[in-house]
Amino acid sequence: MQHVDLADVQWRKSTYSGQGGDCVEVAPDFQVVVPVRDSKDPSGPALVFPAGAWSAFVAAVQAGEFGTI
Numbered sequence: 001m002q003h004v005d006l007a008d009v010q011w012r013k014s015t016y017s018g019q020g021g022d023c024v025e026v027a028p029d030f031q032v033v034v035p036v037r038d039s040k041d042p043s044g045p046a047l048v049f050p051a052g053a054w055s056a057f058v059a060a061v062q063a064g065e066f067g068t069i
Helices: 051-062
Strands: 024-026 033-038 046-050
Touching (some): 033 051
Antiparallel strands (some): 033 046
16 A cells, blocks of 8 residues: 555544544545544554555444444
């Protein structure tokens, strides 16, 4: 996979995380990949997933395939 420049990315946190909640943040402005990072460590590393894999993961979460917390 090629290098993805995340220097000027606008990160978005889920509205389900609440006020100051610990959550993941995504950078949705990419077409082929989805960068993801830990909101508690915004200067830390980001993981980059293929867009199709990220979409499948989100759909599985929404369908309850991983249970509830």
